[in-house]
Amino acid sequence: MTKPLILTDIEGTTSSISFVKDVLFPYARDALPDFVRDHHDDPDVRRWLDAVAIENGGICTDEVIVETLQGWIDQDRKHTALKALQGMIWQDGYLSADFVAPVYPDAARMLKRWHGDGHALAVYSSGSVAAQKLLFGHTDAGDFLPLFSAFFDTEVGHKRDAASYRNIAQRLDRAPGEIVFLSDVVEELDAAREAGLRTVLIDRREDYPQPRTGEAAHGHPRAEDFSGVRPDPA
Numbered sequence: 485m486t487k488p489l490i491l492t493d494i495e496g497t498t499s500s501i502s503f504v505k506d507v508l509f510p511y512a513r514d515a516l517p518d519f520v521r522d523h524h525d526d527p528d529v530r531r532w533l534d535a536v537a538i539e540n541g542g543i544c545t546d547e548v549i550v551e552t553l554q555g556w557i558d559q560d561r562k563h564t565a566l567k568a569l570q571g572m573i574w575q576d577g578y579l580s581a582d583f584v585a586p587v588y589p590d591a592a593r594m595l596k597r598w599h600g601d602g603h604a605l606a607v608y609s610s611g612s613v614a615a616q617k618l619l620f621g622h623t624d625a626g627d628f629l630p631l632f633s634a635f636f637d638t639e640v641g642h643k644r645d646a647a648s649y650r651n652i653a654q655r656l657d658r659a660p661g662e663i664v665f666l667s668d669v670v671e672e673l674d675a676a677r678e679a680g681l682r683t684v685l686i687d688r689r690e691d692y693p694q695p696r697t698g699e700a701a702h703g704h705p706r707a708e709d710f711s712g713v714r715p716d717p718a
């Protein structure tokens with residue numbers, strides 16, 4: 485029988501919210517003005533800057549685009565254009581070793597174990613696929629890229645929409661019930677469950693000081709770290 489595929493979120497699930505909010509976001513925020521100045525004619529950058537301008541009502545100067553993007557970072561908007569540009573900026577940070585990505589030790593251990601046991605592993609994050617690959621290629625526990633067979637970002641749809649999870653199941657050529665989605669965000673798990681995926685709420689004390697039990701867990705199985713996740717049906 486095919487083993488369930490494990491689909492994991494990143495922020496608040498494999499890695500701390502604080503790494504994303506206190507390290508990655510400020511790095512991108514500070515680097516944005518120079519990055520836009522230096523790359524605004526590069527077609528791979530321009531398409532995303534134009535997407536920001538369109539959302540802003542039309543033609544904008546680079547300064548306005550930068551301010552808009554910095555505002556979106558402050559609001560933690562999961563806009564695909566912002567996420568694509570952040571990924572490009574973080575590349576410099578990883579390659580010049582300004583930071584490495586912390587992965588929770590339980591997540592590192594269980595991802596390796598599940599992979600060794602024959603579970604396929606995939607990622608679904610609001611961060612761009614490029615950013616996901618940078619993160620898992622530069623962790624404090626080594627290179628995790630070989631463990632994953634697929635990566636999904638908001639180009640498949642937003643994480644709170646059930647259609648995104650149907651889309652992912654189709655792309656993975658799996659029945660939705662053969663996929664276990666791990667996330668710290670109950671609204672994402674609700675959407676995944678609506679699409680027929682199995683779900684586990686990752687409820688880490690480091691990220692969520694107040695446990696989300698009972699009604700707060702919306703009926704999703706809950707684990708305080710990856711060692712409490714049971715991917716195989718009982």
Ligand SMILES: CSCCC(=O)C(=O)COP(=O)(O)O
Pocket residue numbers: 493494495496504508562567570608609610611612615616619643
């Ligand atoms: C790929 S690392 C950066 C993560 C990020 O930008 C983000 O918004 C986190 O979203 P997630 O869906 O992983 O909670």
Ligand SMILES: [Mg+2]
Pocket residue numbers: 493494495496497667668669
């Ligand atoms: Mg998350």
